[in-house]
Amino acid sequence: MTVEIPAEKWSGRVLEVTLGATPAEGGTRSRTVVVGGETTLPFLHFEGEIPHPPRVAIEIADHRPDDWSPLLLEAWGSVVGDPAAWARAAEEAGADLVLLQLSLTRDGGAPTTARDARAVTRAVLQATGLPILVFGPGQVDADNELLVAVAEEAVGERIVLGICEEKNYRTIVAAALAHGHLVNGRTAMDVNLAKQLNILISDMGLPLDRIIMDPTTAGLGYGIEYGYSVMERLRLAALQGDKMTQFPMLVTPGYEAWRQKEAKVGQGVPGSWGDWRERAILWETLTATSLIESGADIVVLRHPETVKRVKAFIGRLMEK
Amino acid sequence: MALTGLQIYKLLPQTNCKECGFPTCLAFAMKLAAKQAELAACPYVSEEAKAQLAAAAAPPIRLVTVEGPGHRVEVGNETVLFRHEKTFYHPCGLFVRVKDSDNVRAAAEAAMGYAVEYVGMSLFLDGVAVEAASGSATTFAGAVRAVREVTDRPLILMAENPEVLKAGVEADKGGRPLLYAATEENWQAVAALGKQTGAPVAVRASTLDGLAELTEKIKGAGVEDMVLDPGVRGPLESLTAFTQLRRLALKKNFRPLGYPLIAFPGEGAADGIEEAQLAVQHIAKYGGFIVLDRFTPALAYALLAWRTNIYTNPQEPIKVQPGVYEINSPKADSPVMVTTNFSITYFSVANEVDGSGLPGWLLVADAEGMSVLTAWAAGKFDAERIAKTVKTTGIEEKISHRKLIIPGHVAVLLGELEEELPGWEILVGPREAVDLPGFLKLWSPS
Ligand code: B12
Numbered sequence A: 001m002t003v004e005i006p007a008e009k010w011s012g013r014v015l016e017v018t019l020g021a022t023p024a025e026g027g028t029r030s031r032t033v034v035v036g037g038e039t040t041l042p043f044l045h046f047e048g049e050i051p052h053p054p055r056v057a058i059e060i061a062d063h064r065p066d067d068w069s070p071l072l073l074e075a076w077g078s079v080v081g082d083p084a085a086w087a088r089a090a091e092e093a094g095a096d097l098v099l100l101q102l103s104l105t106r107d108g109g110a111p112t113t114a115r116d117a118r119a120v121t122r123a124v125l126q127a128t129g130l131p132i133l134v135f136g137p138g139q140v141d142a143d144n145e146l147l148v149a150v151a152e153e154a155v156g157e158r159i160v161l162g163i164c165e166e167k168n169y170r171t172i173v174a175a176a177l178a179h180g181h182l183v184n185g186r187t188a189m190d191v192n193l194a195k196q197l198n199i200l201i202s203d204m205g206l207p208l209d210r211i212i213m214d215p216t217t218a219g220l221g222y223g224i225e226y227g228y229s230v231m232e233r234l235r236l237a238a239l240q241g242d243k244m245t246q247f248p249m250l251v252t253p254g255y256e257a258w259r260q261k262e263a264k265v266g267q268g269v270p271g272s273w274g275d276w277r278e279r280a281i282l283w284e285t286l287t288a289t290s291l292i293e294s295g296a297d298i299v300v301l302r303h304p305e306t307v308k309r310v311k312a313f314i315g316r317l318m319e320k
Numbered sequence B: 001m002a003l004t005g006l007q008i009y010k011l012l013p014q015t016n017c018k019e020c021g022f023p024t025c026l027a028f029a030m031k032l033a034a035k036q037a038e039l040a041a042c043p044y045v046s047e048e049a050k051a052q053l054a055a056a057a058a059p060p061i062r063l064v065t066v067e068g069p070g071h072r073v074e075v076g077n078e079t080v081l082f083r084h085e086k087t088f089y090h091p092c093g094l095f096v097r098v099k100d101s102d103n104v105r106a107a108a109e110a111a112m113g114y115a116v117e118y119v120g121m122s123l124f125l126d127g128v129a130v131e132a133a134s135g136s137a138t139t140f141a142g143a144v145r146a147v148r149e150v151t152d153r154p155l156i157l158m159a160e161n162p163e164v165l166k167a168g169v170e171a172d173k174g175g176r177p178l179l180y181a182a183t184e185e186n187w188q189a190v191a192a193l194g195k196q197t198g199a200p201v202a203v204r205a206s207t208l209d210g211l212a213e214l215t216e217k218i219k220g221a222g223v224e225d226m227v228l229d230p231g232v233r234g235p236l237e238s239l240t241a242f243t244q245l246r247r248l249a250l251k252k253n254f255r256p257l258g259y260p261l262i263a264f265p266g267e268g269a270a271d272g273i274e275e276a277q278l279a280v281q282h283i284a285k286y287g288g289f290i291v292l293d294r295f296t297p298a299l300a301y302a303l304l305a306w307r308t309n310i311y312t313n314p315q316e317p318i319k320v321q322p323g324v325y326e327i328n329s330p331k332a333d334s335p336v337m338v339t340t341n342f343s344i345t346y347f348s349v350a351n352e353v354d355g356s357g358l359p360g361w362l363l364v365a366d367a368e369g370m371s372v373l374t375a376w377a378a379g380k381f382d383a384e385r386i387a388k389t390v391k392t393t394g395i396e397e398k399i400s401h402r403k404l405i406i407p408g409h410v411a412v413l414l415g416e417l418e419e420e421l422p423g424w425e426i427l428v429g430p431r432e433a434v435d436l437p438g439f440l441k442l443w444s445p446s
């Protein structure tokens, strides 16, 4: 009996987006990273092309993040609180990209200023040759102020500016346009909202190959299925030819997993949850693994062990 | 695949005798196609037409059941490739493998004794796969009996030698195990055993062509319930094969491969975390039975939670009843908190309060099953709804104070709530439930 293998012929293709710029391209990165370009669903090499593997970004903070799980602080050790050293450690831990997360306030409680944001961005750019992403604290006013300064400081580096939302996309996109950067457009787990924001961003004239979309996700056990399905729907729409969904996707499983009690704490939890360290690594690793299988092109992670795990699994899914 | 009204009409007597209660055979056929009538209503339909209609109505992926004396697992009968298209219906069975050469009893007891609470449900693993690593019928039968002593859940019996397999089935008293596996070499004997005992048969071949040929032969030998093992183990190979199999069944209605799939993530992994990654893939991408080689509480919890998430109906978030919930026997002076009726939200909060040992009244607003911020953004958890919850639940008669703790994430509701609830003092609680116990320690009704 000959079974006919059912292969889909998709008409659409995800756009290829290049992060970072080398000296020849006007930046200082030692290499660039390309994501996207898929012509089929995740890892279905038998029916389409997956020219680039999903990439791993390691999240580092601009100050010592005391609200992070002790397991994370312990894993990174002395580099926590020193963003340049942390960026180097992230590179050594196998990161493809470094994501610098700016905070609302500095140690001591004074608000983070544009000057602080510039300084830390510069320090990170000098410490690592990887392409970087810089995310604001997530409050519109602060994001606008800090990210505009960051964009200017990193002119020509093709960094990714986040978070670009419906509320502030004008400012962030303008900064990206002026200084040669990319944006990460975030919407709340909804296909139509994602499309709308992409339309607004592209209407401002930002070339399509400078847009990454972030459909928002959730941690294992805390609503991840919504994120998983929205990503599947967005990727299907892209493959079916819907232009405004054909952007690589970025999600933050590290942040989502480590917020949850399962990863964050070891005390005062049910015995049936098992060993804390094992559970924490599993929580982040599995959250990320499931999202890679639903279409993530960039996953932002926190723990070095997870990075190793997720990269190894991606490697196995990419060996043709 | 379902037939259209016209296709069904061609199979009917076409005499328009009206005995079915419809004016014409065509009208009846249309109702049948819409599943609003039963074929039995027509007394004249031929046996042959009945068989054809039944075959067409059969699900594209057969529902396969395995049973122990106290628990059954049904897998298959799925209708979509992506859960957003409708939902995934029958959660895959998670089994733990023990080898008859090891201490099976202890291993089975540890895995089967495991249970974990997740959003108000008690989750546990579905059964044990017993493998005849010894190759001896007596040892295998002994192992199956030992496992049966510690669990009443279903078994998967694994042996290549049909004689050994047979000894295992006989030892599985009160069970309907899955027989693993029929192959090109042994299929006659395994099929005969399946037919004789009524147990479903897992079929393994290394190509889809081979697999389809084998299932047809086994079907010809009288076995209806089968499970497929395409023989691949790594993440890429299994994603490819499982996707192709699911598509063949659903999109091509290809009957020879219209059965649930079985996966062995441990065989494609170097350690527990990698095995869990593979299992995560199998749970989302089309595994029917998943046989784990490693059991630890953390691993089991993560995989059980993931399975629950993936098999949640996307159209209906899991909700709890709105109302007043009493935690740790609250009294008139105990704190009152309000949250939404999304299960995950409710249990995050209720578990923290419960675990703190401190008494409290938890008001659950009808927020249409949404989380705090989602509901707030959608206008389902606003000052008006919270006030309504306070007024309609009768909490005012149960308490001596007038203080309400709201989630920190909706601190913006403070002002409006004070207007909606005159006489009440609104306290903004912490943002995350983890910090509630610390907050409640400082509670005082005055
Ligand atoms: C899953 C999700 C959805 C799912 C819904 C799931 C559900 N059943 O609720 C879907 C995809 C349907 C959805 C839809 C929308 N969403 Co939504 N969604 C999320 C997501 C990813 C997770 C929410 C979740 O489940 N959290 C877990 C639960 C347990 O958290 P929780 O309810 O807040 O409970 C915690 C605390 O609040 C606290 N707590 C709870 N109760 C109490 C009580 C007291 C007294 C105290 C002290 C503490 C406390 O304890 C819990 C644990 O710490 C978040 C983003 C994120 N990653 O968090 C966005 C998010 C909540 N969504 C958002 C939005 C905007 C929407 C939409 C309006 C978008 C749209 N226009 O379509 C819609 C609204 C729904 C609609 N109109 O139908 C925004 C809200 C932004 C804001 N600040 O207003 C968020 C924050 C995303 C974002 N960053 O933009 N969403």
Ligand code: SF4
Pocket: B012, B013, B014, B015, B016, B017, B018, B019, B020, B021, B022, B023, B024, B025, B028, B041, B042, B043, B044, B045
């Ligand atoms: S009872 Fe049968 S034959 Fe008579 S009208 Fe109905 S479908 Fe036709």
